[in-house]
Amino acid sequence: MPIIINLDVMMARRKMSLNELSDKVGITISNLSILKTGKAKAIRIETLEAICKALDCQPGDILEYQ
Amino acid sequence: MKKIRSLQILVYLVFGSFVLRAVAIGALQGLKEGYGDALSMNDDSFRQGTAINTVINGNYLTNTPNGELKIGDKYILENVRIMGDMRVNHNKVDTPYIAVALKWILILGITIMAGMVAYNINRVIKKISDGSMFDRDCIKLINNVGALLTFLSLADYAYQQLSYLEQSQLIQAPLRVINTTAFDYSSFICAIVAFIIAEAFKQGARLKEEQSLVI
Numbered sequence: 001m002p003i004i005i006n007l008d009v010m011m012a013r014r015k016m017s018l019n020e021l022s023d024k025v026g027i028t029i030s031n032l033s034i035l036k037t038g039k040a041k042a043i044r045i046e047t048l049e050a051i052c053k054a055l056d057c058q059p060g061d062i063l064e065y066q
Numbered sequence: 067m068k069k070i071r072s073l074q075i076l077v078y079l080v081f082g083s084f085v086l087r088a089v090a091i092g093a094l095q096g097l098k099e100g101y102g103d104a105l106s107m108n109d110d111s112f113r114q115g116t117a118i119n120t121v122i123n124g125n126y127l128t129n130t131p132n133g134e135l136k137i138g139d140k141y142i143l144e145n146v147r148i149m150g151d152m153r154v155n156h157n158k159v160d161t162p163y164i165a166v167a168l169k170w171i172l173i174l175g176i177t178i179m180a181g182m183v184a185y186n187i188n189r190v191i192k193k194i195s196d197g198s199m200f201d202r203d204c205i206k207l208i209n210n211v212g213a214l215l216t217f218l219s220l221a222d223y224a225y226q227q228l229s230y231l232e233q234s235q236l237i238q239a240p241l242r243v244i245n246t247t248a249f250d251y252s253s254f255i256c257a258i259v260a261f262i263i264a265e266a267f268k269q270g271a272r273l274k275e276e277q278s279l280v281i
Contacts, residue, residue, distance in 0.1 A: 031281050041279040 004064045007036045010055045024054040070195040074188045081184035085177050088222070117151035120233050121244040124148055147244055154236045165232045172225045176218060183214045200271040205264050212260030219253035 011021060018036075022029045027047065034040050048059055055062075124133040124146025135143040186207045193204045226247040233243045 027281065034279060035281045039279060040281045041276050043281050047281050 002066055004066055005035055005038055005040070006062055006064055007032070007051070010057050010061055014055050014057075016055065021051070021054055025050045067195075070191060073191055077184050077187050077191070081180050085180050088176065088180075117153050118233055118236065119150075120152045120237060121147050121149045121246050122152075122237065123242045123244055126241055152233075152237060165228050165235070169225060169228050169232070172221050172228065176221050176225065179214050179218045179221065183211055183218065186211045186214070200267060200274045202271070205267050205271065208260055208264040208267060212257045212264065215253050215257035215260060219250045219257070222253070223247065223249050 011018070016024075018029055018032055022032055025032070025047070027050075035043065048062070051062060052059055124135070125131065127148055128135045128146050133144070133146045135146050137143060190199070190204060190207050190211070193199050193201075193207070198204065230243065230245050230247055237243050
């Protein structure tokens with residue numbers, strides 16, 4: 001897939017675990033895991049917004065096109 | 067829940083009626099006549115064979131080569147056919163036992179298949195009411211219903227053909243049995259509809275899986 005999700009990179013930079021991110025964003029750990037492993041087919045704008053807010057970053061920090 | 071239960075009961079009633087109409091009436095008549103024969107054996111009365119529902123050409127009745135019946139000056143009835151319950155004296159004509167055995171196997175097969183169709187339809191109804199209709203099991207059940215309906219229509223046609231062959235053996239000249247066998251297209255069309263529904267549910271399952279991967 002040409003779009004890469006760098007969620008684990010941002011989580012490591014912010015020193016945040018999957019549990020903490022799940023609580024902050026309001027998404028289940030299994031869904032975050034699907035996102036992290038690149039298996040997601042699509043991401044909602046509101047979800048991206050919530051993740052960027054929780055990790056204090058830009059969408060481009062999480063999504064990368066190769 | 068009540069509505070679902072009522073629908074399931076209705077499915078069983080409809081298929082039960084189908085089995086009764088197609089199978090049980092003829093079987094019951096055969097059993098009654100067989101029982102009647104056993105009762106009459108004690109007084110050495112003349113035994114005739116089981117009544118066979120048949121359609122014969124009307125030449126015998128109209129006494130014309132083309133089976134025409136003139137009614138007054140205005141009307142001519144053509145292709146006259148006589149439908150009735152024929153009794154054949156078993157002493158003079160051979161009964162094709164293989165045909166009778168095959169018929170009983172088909173009767174049993176049709177009854178079992180009709181029951182399985184009803185059972186599978188009820189399982190699909192249950193899955194729909196549970197909200198789990200877009201999964202592989204449900205799609206498989208619907209495909210099974212389609213396959214069973216196809217086999218049911220084929221078995222019904224085979225049964226009709228066997229009945230015609232049996233009658234042709236038993237009822238001979240000067241009478242001629244008319245072949246009234248007809249393939250049951252309605253069951254076959256229902257089978258095709260079931261396969262189409264299964265494909266639609268397959269697409270639904272694919273969309274559901276995709277949707278579950280939308281975060």
